[in-house]
Amino acid sequence: MVNLLIGCTGSVATIKLPLLITNLQEKFKDHIQIKVVVTEKAQHFYKNSDIPESVPILTDEDEWSMWKDRGDPVLHIDLGKWADLFVIAPLDANTLAKIANGICDNLLTCTVRAWEIGKPLILCPAMNTKMYNHPITEKQLDLLKSWGYHIIPVIEKMLICGDKGAGAMTEVDTIVNYVQSIINKNP
Numbered sequence: 331m332v333n334l335l336i337g338c339t340g341s342v343a344t345i346k347l348p349l350l351i352t353n354l355q356e357k358f359k360d361h362i363q364i365k366v367v368v369t370e371k372a373q374h375f376y377k378n379s380d381i382p383e384s385v386p387i388l389t390d391e392d393e394w395s396m397w398k399d400r401g402d403p404v405l406h407i408d409l410g411k412w413a414d415l416f417v418i419a420p421l422d423a424n425t426l427a428k429i430a431n432g433i434c435d436n437l438l439t440c441t442v443r444a445w446e447i448g449k450p451l452i453l454c455p456a457m458n459t460k461m462y463n464h465p466i467t468e469k470q471l472d473l474l475k476s477w478g479y480h481i482i483p484v485i486e487k488m489l490i491c492g493d494k495g496a497g498a499m500t501e502v503d504t505i506v507n508y509v510q511s512i513i514n515k516n517p
């Protein structure tokens with residue numbers, strides 16, 4: 331059994347979350363357990379009714395409502411212990427910048443900050459071409475790679491805002507196949 335944590339951030343590519351979950355469940359059948367952690371802005375881009383009931387969606391509110399006193403669960407630590415693999419799809423420009431700078435101000439970035447170096451963390455950036463082409467993007471992605479994080483590069487296509495160019499999240503099937511290859515390497 332593989333415990334897979336999916337993270338979603340405030341890029342429109344979060345609209346692919348239901349498809350990502352479906353395709354992972356189809357590929358791995360009952361050998362996979364999925365939990366999702368979303369940022370506040372990610373919540374604009376999917377409907378809860380499109381997510382299977384078996385998949386918990388965790389938000390910043392869950393982190394704070396769970397902790398009342400000493401001994402209570404600390405969600406970002408517990409998620410890190412639970413998950414074998416963490417896939418952030420999409421990783422928006424803002425969260426990329428936060429992770430590169432060690433900032434942890436929500437459930438998703440706290441989970442990344444506490445994520446054990448060496449455990450697979452797969453990042454799928456997505457942003458507008460103009461943001462993607464800014465020189466800071468490459469610097470930050472290179473830094474994350476130097477820590478051993480996996481980056482699945484953006485692709486070029488017509489973006490949702492009508493601009494054409496690099497910045498779209500990689501295809502869902504590429505993510506699913508990448509997860510498969512990581513699992514094969516770490517049975």
Ligand code: PCO
Pocket residue numbers: 341342343345346456457458488489490491492497498499500
């Ligand atoms: C556009 N911003 C974006 C973000 C990246 N876009 C994508 C693709 C999706 C549809 O195929 C949304 C997945 O376009 O990853 O489009 C303007 S600010």
